Amino acid sequence: MESLFHTETHKTIIKRLDSLNPDSTASWGKMNVSQMLNHCQKPLEIPLYNKDFNLNSNFLIKLLFKKSMYDDSKxxxxxxxxxxxxxxxxxxxxxxxTQLKKLIEDFYELRSKDSFQPHPVFGNFTPSQWGQMQYKHLDHHFTQFGV
Structure with a gap:
């Protein structure tokens, strides 16, 4: 599984981000490209700033979706x-x-970190799982906008 903590994957994500422009359009969904860029900042703010966004921890969601956050499925x-x-x-x-690029760079700088605060919904992730999960979310939305 690719990870935002892997150097080549990090470089590729930055290139994909750089290829977006104000006229990039989505293949699915309701967000425009600027809204998507803001949306993609939120999951990065959780480990960077320990934000919880008042997300409700739901045992069923945790049970059903936690592993899918960092596995090879799309x-x-x-x-x-x-x-x-x-x-x-x-x-x-x-x-x-600009803000999303900064957050991606800040997150990448944590690649040697041994542990993170628990996710507000899913609980504990290993550093490897955090890197995989962040990559997976960015890949999903960059694919949505054709990059």
Missing amino acids: IRKNLPTPKPFKIIENKDFSTEK
Whole structure:
């Protein structure tokens, strides 16, 4: 499984991010590219800033979805988005792209970290699982926008 902590994967994700532009359009879903860039910041803010976004921990969700956060399966298209991660207001493309790149770089700098705070919904992840999960989410949305 690819991981945002792997150097080549990190470089590829940054190249894909750099290839997005304000006119990039989604193959599915309701977000425009600027909203997607803002949305992708939220999962990175959890391990970087210990944000919990008032996400509710649900045992059934944890049981059913935790492993899928870091396995080789693809994220299904059009899954419901948790309310705190749902972006409906318009966003500035340049600002959101710059901020997402900064968060990706900040997260990559944690590649040697031994442990992280528990995820607010899914509990403990190993550092490897955090890197895989972050890659998987970015890959899903970058694919959504054709990069």
